[in-house]
Amino acid sequence: MLRHEFQPGRLVAGCFLALGGVVYAGDASGAWETPWFVMLPLAAGGLILAGAVGFVSRAVRRRQSRRQPG
Incomplete structure (x- = not known):
């Protein structure tokens, strides 16, 4: 079980x-x-790349949450 949500933008930064x-x-x-x-x-x-990675990660998570039935 994960303790928190993985945030790849922070990892890159x-x-x-x-x-x-x-x-x-x-x-x-x-x-x-x-x-x-x-x-x-x-x-x-590094900060610009982290921002781009965070933006893409957020977009992917938002798209996946829309696909899952409520």
Whole structure:
């Protein structure tokens, strides 16, 4: 039994923001050099993709709920 509803948009957003954390952690440890502006497109792109995934997920769930008899 599921405890809560699966939300793929939040999963995508979390993965991109965690990736940003890994990028900065690698920079802080000296593994590689990362310019400061790399996080802006990474975070913005991840949030835009998460919004698109959330929109599609909501549309699919709404369509499936209409098909099920009340």
